[in-house]
Amino acid sequence: MRARVFAIAAVGALAACSAPQPTITEATWEVINVWTSPDTPAAVPHGGSLAFGEASLAGTTGCSPIQGAVTFTRDGDTVAAKDAEAVTIDRIEIEPAPANCRAAWTHEQLSSLLVPGATFDLHQPNDSELTLTLRGEEIDRPAIGLSSLS
Secondary structure, eight states, X not given: OHHXXXXXXXXXHHHHHTOOOOOXXXXXXXEEEEESSXXXXXXXXXXXXXXXXXXXXXXXXXXXXXXXXXXXXXXXXXXXXXXXXXXXXXXXXXXXXOTTOTTHXXXXXXXXXXXXXXXXXXXXXXXXXXXXXXOSSOSSOOEEEEEEOO
């Protein structure tokens, strides 16, 4: 009987370890790094956050709200977020930062990257990390490093 209970517990533990990774839309993402050029610091002193829906983007730059529409794609075809390899900003609204905002650097970096038409490759190595890398010809392409808050 004890061996049977152990076997059931072991199967349950293995199932928990192989649980599917949360998709991009199942988390709120804290902005922890912004890479815009090799000589620019990456760590965000005061961060913002992003949350994706199947066709939307919302969050904050740390200074002002972000609202937008996005399209998720794989090989150029529109797909569900969970199947995507890239996301394109279709529409974005970011208000100017107040003069006294302590996250002004983060606000400026995000405002320069999150623009209509920008397409980002998605890289999610685990359920708590996500990197958005701007598509382009540069060797050192700009990117946004995110960490899951939920």
